[in-house]
Amino acid sequence: MRRCPSCNALLLENTTYCGNCGLKQELIDEKICIKCNNSIPVDSKFCPHCGTAATIKAESKENIHIDTTESIEPTTRQQVNSEKISTSNQTPIITYELDPYILSAIDNFKFSFTKKYAEFNGRASRGEYCRYILIETLIFVLMLAISLFISYISKKPEYVLWGVFLHSIVFFLPTLAISTRRAHDLNNPGWTSLILFIPYINILYTFYLLLKKGDIAPNNYGFPTSFEIITPKISEEKDIKLSQTSDSPIKFTSTIVVLIGIIIAAFVSIDSNNSHTNASKNKVTPTTSTSTQNPKGNVTQVPQATQTSVTTEKDYIEQSTKALKSYYDKLNQKNFSGAYALLSEQHRANVGYYDKWKNGYNTTLNIKLASIKVLSSNPNQVIYEYQLHARDLINGKIKNQIFTGNVTMTKENATWVIKDQDGKLISSYFE
Template structure:
């Protein structure tokens, strides 16, 4: 709003003639804030310096206070004028210098994560909220990617879980705070943010916060935020980046999609690299089940379908070979006895990570009737590790028929604190037939 230079009447900023006296008005390129008296672009509805609204309501309030200056009242008179003045300023102004500006994605996230880490008062515009969620999603995908890399190196899948939990703990408070301010921007009470903790409904509520346009005028929770474009002068003065262009969000979304693709490829690669390329796909959990062990042993049992290799005699000084062999036999004995917990305990942590979680590994034996270690041959041995070449005979119930399968491969036994475990194992299908 502006005033006529002749009669001081209140006029719209774009008026050409005064509606009161008819005087032609000079065009304006900027206007003066009625609160802080600083210049601003003529098209702004809010002052970028103090955040006050420059709509007709604020101008009318100023006009009323100018033409009706407060008078001195006696101590016994009621404070009517004071209450009226306070009601005009009942809506709080912005308390942060950067509230009026449309910040870049990085500056927006830093501003919300530092200065507004636990700020539940005020408002957050749709753009401010969307840019925060965009960067938060990108960081979460990076955490998952790093967790997968550590898992691939250490063979311990729990690092992905730990990373996600730690990320959620760190981001919980600022995310809840900006969600509350976003609800305020829609003139909704902040407690509605608890909907984010209700499964299924939280998805719809999140879309509501992301897509619903907020109030363009002051509401019960304050003035709008993120409405002023950052000029080069403001960028240099405030040490912030220019406002984001239309393609910046697209770049971040494409980055997230690429990272998700890398994560999916990593999952597929980790799953396919569990066994050698010549390993059978039909019996991965039986033929390729590995247990951490460090020694190797020779052992033979009769089997008409496989050729037994003569085993070297175990010398008294090679008791560790006998111990590792007994541990390997015990593993298959427990499988035949359906003692899956006991068998899984004979796998090293590395091998457990390789074959998958317990339930996944156990489901691989749902159709198994019997598994027999028919022969073993020591390839190398020392007191802490023994490597065998083995042959295996498995019987499975397939559609009411018994299927015989014969596997061969290498298994490494490793001793940890006087206990032998299967450290690594590979296998390939040699032959099979139905009864």
């Protein structure tokens, strides 16, 4: 293969006229290596520089006789025009200056993501496509790891979905475009890239694009890309890095494997903190009794009957929510002993003895649980985010206070109680 001296388009050895600019090509007595772009003697079967097989024969000046007489000029012009049109229809011109070069992974990604963001014409070689997919996968894993970390810290799993959605929006067009150009490199129509949207089949098609070698010569969709090695001279002239080294894919693959390991570790950590233990069906609950201590110190035993039930997520969330609302209902009814019984031993130690805790509500008129939201749940523990509206009578004036925070409900002896609660004041005003 060789290049047109006028427009630098890639041409076959036996091409007489350039399909891009129409310039008549001078016949040569040597071949050009398609890999390292160095000259090869006509009688050599292999490139003396890189060892690539020289399979395309060059034309020789001595074997061609050019007749320029006037008698065949009309016929010659007609043949030239016909060849020019046919070549132009089958092999579009090279639009981008960096198309012929084997770029490094980073330069290849920048070139595809910026210059060819929505370019569906032309071709993309196997190496060009693989390097793009490699960097895009690396970015996806990084974004997923960051999203998981934020979700773990904030206890809001929706950040993972937002991270995946953002990545899909940014990379949808360039990925579809390079997949279309990769299909062109295999001389397939661009619409075949729509297979990527078919579940399961898209996995096989992706491997096909990654592994299948493209056409080495111009085809119906243009000239091949990413075939010329970047020398130090070209690197300096074009301001690009040298061609991809053999150890670069190993480095990127190792990085991806490490990041995937971090993601798996994050999933395991989240799962261990919020373990969801599925209750077995038809579980038999033995007869138990709970102790309730009233303000006078008397202990009342409340027996519980043996029952068979299936515990679902909806059931235990409803039960814990009902217990939480019951706690504030009892406070509004001034049933402090009943409300205190809904506190766990751990929380009672935090709020103090019964009398001290009860005195904290001396000025309270009523408490309203404005909103609650489940943050995490399992059959033995449910964590809520809540907002509370309290009204207190202070010095003859009614003061409104709004609190927000988290409350943890836990199941003790088949009864839901408040294990822990925190809150902060976000607003207050007088009526």
